[in-house]
Amino acid sequence: MDADTRFDSTVTTTCGYCGVGCRLEAHTSGGRVVSISPAADGPSNLGHTCLKGRFAHAFSRHRDRLTRPLIREGDDFRPASWDEAIARIVFEVNRIKGQHGPDAIAGLASSRATNEDCYMMQRMMRAAIGTNNIDNCSRVCHSPTSWALRKSFGLSGGAGSFSDIELADAAIIIGANPTEGHPVFGARIKQAALRGLQLVTIDPRRIELADYGVLHLSPRPGTNAAVLLGLTHVLARDGFVDHDFVAARTEGYEEVEELIADYPPEQVSEICGVPAADIERAAHIYGEAGNASLIWGLGMTEHRYGSEAVRLLCNLALMTGKVGRSGCMVMALRGQNNVQGSSDMGALPDCYTAYRAVDDEPVARSFEQRWGTSLPRDKGLGVLQMFDAAVAGRVKMMYIFGEDVAQSDPDTQHVIDALSSLEFLVCQDIFQTETTRYADVILPASAFLEKQGTFTSAERRIQLVEPVLDPPGEARTDFEILKLVSSALGNEMPYSSPSEVMDEIAALTPHFAGVSYERLGRRGLQWPVAADGTDSPVVYSERFELSDGLGKFAAFPYKEPGDAADDEFPLVLVTGRRLQHYNAGTMTRRTGNLELVAHEWLEIHPDDAARLWVSDGQQVSVRSRTGGRIELEARVTDRIEPGHVFCAFHFPEVRTNMLVGSSADVNTACPEYKVVAVDVRPMGEPPAYTPALAEPALA
Numbered sequence: 065m066d067a068d069t070r071f072d073s074t075v076t077t078t079c080g081y082c083g084v085g086c087r088l089e090a091h092t093s094g095g096r097v098v099s100i101s102p103a104a105d106g107p108s109n110l111g112h113t114c115l116k117g118r119f120a121h122a123f124s125r126h127r128d129r130l131t132r133p134l135i136r137e138g139d140d141f142r143p144a145s146w147d148e149a150i151a152r153i154v155f156e157v158n159r160i161k162g163q164h165g166p167d168a169i170a171g172l173a174s175s176r177a178t179n180e181d182c183y184m185m186q187r188m189m190r191a192a193i194g195t196n197n198i199d200n201c202s203r204v205c206h207s208p209t210s211w212a213l214r215k216s217f218g219l220s221g222g223a224g225s226f227s228d229i230e231l232a233d234a235a236i237i238i239g240a241n242p243t244e245g246h247p248v249f250g251a252r253i254k255q256a257a258l259r260g261l262q263l264v265t266i267d268p269r270r271i272e273l274a275d276y277g278v279l280h281l282s283p284r285p286g287t288n289a290a291v292l293l294g295l296t297h298v299l300a301r302d303g304f305v306d307h308d309f310v311a312a313r314t315e316g317y318e319e320v321e322e323l324i325a326d327y328p329p330e331q332v333s334e335i336c337g338v339p340a341a342d343i344e345r346a347a348h349i350y351g352e353a354g355n356a357s358l359i360w361g362l363g364m365t366e367h368r369y370g371s372e373a374v375r376l377l378c379n380l381a382l383m384t385g386k387v388g389r390s391g392c393m394v395m396a397l398r399g400q401n402n403v404q405g406s407s408d409m410g411a412l413p414d415c416y417t418a419y420r421a422v423d424d425e426p427v428a429r430s431f432e433q434r435w436g437t438s439l440p441r442d443k444g445l446g447v448l449q450m451f452d453a454a455v456a457g458r459v460k461m462m463y464i465f466g467e468d469v470a471q472s473d474p475d476t477q478h479v480i481d482a483l484s485s486l487e488f489l490v491c492q493d494i495f496q497t498e499t500t501r502y503a504d505v506i507l508p509a510s511a512f513l514e515k516q517g518t519f520t521s522a523e524r525r526i527q528l529v530e531p532v533l534d535p536p537g538e539a540r541t542d543f544e545i546l547k548l549v550s551s552a553l554g555n556e557m558p559y560s561s562p563s564e565v566m567d568e569i570a571a572l573t574p575h576f577a578g579v580s581y582e583r584l585g586r587r588g589l590q591w592p593v594a595a596d597g598t599d600s601p602v603v604y605s606e607r608f609e610l611s612d613g614l615g616k617f618a619a620f621p622y623k624e625p626g627d628a629a630d631d632e633f634p635l636v637l638v639t640g641r642r643l644q645h646y647n648a649g650t651m652t653r654r655t656g657n658l659e660l661v662a663h664e665w666l667e668i669h670p671d672d673a674a675r676l677w678v679s680d681g682q683q684v685s686v687r688s689r690t691g692g693r694i695e696l697e698a699r700v701t702d703r704i705e706p707g708h709v710f711c712a713f714h715f716p717e718v719r720t721n722m723l724v725g726s727s728a729d730v731n732t733a734c735p736e737y738k739v740v741a742v743d744v745r746p747m748g749e750p751p752a753y754t755p756a757l758a759e760p761a762l763a
């Protein structure tokens with residue numbers, strides 16, 4: 065690109081918000097980002113961005129940024145030097161380890177940070193502290209996806225690439241809202257639909273993409289398994305099974321055949337509320353298409369049986385042979401910029417890089433050799449187990465790197481109790497958060513605009529991140545901080561740059577064998593990457609990545625969600641996201657996006673609103689079985705079905721997760737964020753009548 069004299073510099077990097085992984089050109093002047101434009105050759109964004117990637121960068125120089133280490137003094141914090149902060153951490157780690165052993169310490173890695181940061185974080189926990197108590201927020205997000213994909217197909221990553229959407233004849237989107245959560249990919253889906261893609265959406269809310277599709281199904285929250293078994297039934301009944309594929313490439317179809325006898329569409333309709341004819345039509349659209357894709361999100365995973373539902377979804381692809389070739393993506397829209405990567409890097413209690421078990425002797429020994437220390441073989445605790453153990457007094461210290469658990473994890477009161485029970489809490493973040501309130505030491509870190517490294521997108525694409533700005537004040541990059549702390553704790557990290565960390569990852573991880581910064585270049589590489597640098601836009605074209613090479617069917621019956629409406633809590637709250645804000649909102653609430661959306665609201669159907677005497681725009685109080693209660697504005701909309709209400713969790717003023725209980729996925733402990741029985745009541749006077757408010761609000 066020609067030098068543009070309006071800017072001091074232009075740096076190509078990767079967006080730090082969502083898992084689409086848009087490539088951006090960041091333009092700076094006078095030490096600030098003045099504008100961001102899309103990189104024309106970005107493989108997932110093809111010259112586009114959404115309003116977060118393009119405009120939500122002002123947080124980087126916001127006055128609230130942490131610029132100095134802070135140490136607790138009574139109810140407050142005082143600035144401290146890096147030396148003092150690190151010395152304090154070393155003292156407390158040694159004290160707690162000495163008194164209670166290394167497993168009294170637990171850490172969380174940040175899915176907002178780079179692969180290299182997450183790799184260093186798990187190394188620090190394992191090698192410097194000596195525990196496998198390390199997890200990341202994929203636990204509360206797509207751990208059910210990871211579990212299911214590994215069992216059905218072998219790899220913990222999507223099958224296929226974003227570009228499959230342009231090659232597919234049909235697609236089913238279930239429990240994902242891409243135009244808000246993954247907007248640039250959402251736009252690609254819209255364009256594909258306008259060009260003839262037969263799009264089916266399955267969501268209790270009428271999401272925007274439903275307007276572009278040929279069919280929308282609105283199941284009762286938590287009943288995906290029934291819908292999927294119904295689709296399987298019809299595909300089998302109406303002759304859409306690819307018997308050659310099933311015979312040559314898969315195992316376990318017979319059990320599925322037996323199970324689906326109990327799920328004819330009429331029966332399924334009773335369970336999920338979707339008309340039988342719509343189940344049949346959806347199955348035909350998928351079955352008749354030459355190439356068809358399956359795309360899902362948290363509406364599949366954040367449930368009591370989310371992991372089983374994802375396996376039932378994989379069954380559809382296996383029985384019709386629609387996996388392992390272009391046009392047939394089977395992909396979860398992984399959420400954060402690097403939630404795929406934080407798990408790939410082994411920031412998990414039971415695995416090293418690329419999901420290799422901590423008790424796999426040759427693997428464990430390879431890391432021991434490299435890191436020069438002995439490593440634990442017992443599985444560690446997942447994030448929610450860490451909180452239970454903290455309340456029970458078994459975990460005494462946590463090191464929380466870039467996760468705002470007090471805002472985003474379920475059962476907020478329990479999280480607060482856990483954080484308050486700790487003897488020592490370290491937070492490494494870019495802002496004060498709901499979680500840092502409970503910290504003893506806060507380390508000021510750097511956001512994606514201020515560091516080098518790589519992120520891995522939802523299509524397994526590892527892409528370079530380059531520094532655009534310096535960290536503010538005395539803040540340091542996560543790379544520098546983790547290197548410093550680990551070395552102070554006695555496990556010297558010999559890396560002089562993030563690129564050397566990636567060289568080590570490549571040396572120790574077969575799926576990353578050919579990855580180097582040089583090879584990543586402008587377009588990145590999709591893992592697995594062979595030693596010669598060949599990457600994998602399509603996986604499973606010959607065999608599944610399981611020991612016998614065969615894809616595995618799963619025969620799980622439908623089971624009721626963990627929570628249900630009753631007389632006391634008659635509505636089901638579904639939680640999710642809004643386009644303008646991002647998760648805990650620490651960043652987007654410090655940008656102009658706050659002017660677009662300044663507070664949270666509750667979506668409620670006109671029938672429920674009328675029954676409860678709730679008017680559009682009125683404040684309501686929402687209570688659940690946890691004893692939690694929140695207050696927010698109601699908006700009446702027919703995009704949601706009667707009996708359900710919806711809100712997001714981006715604002716600390718509305719602690720949505722006070723309402724969410726401890727129910728979680730049976731295999732992975734992912735919280736059941738999507739089904740919470742609640743009671744909604746109007747508060748105070750309804751707003752004055754205005755004709756505009758009398759219209760149903762748009763979702």
Ligand SMILES: Nc1nc2c(c(=O)[nH]1)N[C@H]1C(S)=C(S)[C@@H](COP(=O)(O)OP(=O)(O)OC[C@H]3O[C@@H](n4cnc5c(=O)[nH]c(N)nc54)[C@H](O)[C@@H]3O)O[C@H]1N2
Nearest residue numbers: 239240241245266285286361362363399640641643646647
């Ligand atoms: N703007 C924005 N983008 C984001 C984020 C953000 O906070 N803001 N967060 C990022 C992260 S971390 C993630 S994980 C992704 C998440 O992206 P998505 O998975 O798309 O996120 P959600 O909005 O939580 O949930 C998706 C949909 O599931 C539906 N749903 C709920 N229950 C059910 C059910 O039982 N069955 C079915 N079929 N559908 C159901 C909800 O109505 C909702 O529309 O987004 C990422 N991108």
Ligand SMILES: Nc1nc2c(c(=O)[nH]1)N[C@H]1C(S)=C(S)[C@@H](COP(=O)(O)OP(=O)(O)OC[C@H]3O[C@@H](n4cnc5c(=O)[nH]c(N)nc54)[C@H](O)[C@@H]3O)O[C@H]1N2
Nearest residue numbers: 176205466467468472492493509510511639647648650737
């Ligand atoms: N009710 C409800 N709750 C949910 C969900 C839901 O659907 N409903 N979804 C869940 C899901 S899918 C997820 S992923 C979680 C997300 O929950 P979190 O991971 O807590 O949320 P984030 O806002 O993504 O960011 C975490 C923190 O990282 C910090 N940060 C950002 N970049 C960096 C960096 O480069 N370095 C450092 N050190 N810190 C950084 C931010 O300031 C923020 O405090 O929320 C979950 N909570």
Ligand code: SF4
Nearest residue numbers: 079081082086114117
């Ligand atoms: S779609 Fe996702 S990756 Fe792309 S600009 Fe928006 S937030 Fe960033």
Ligand SMILES: [Mo]
Nearest residue numbers: 205399400403
């Ligand atoms: Mo997520």
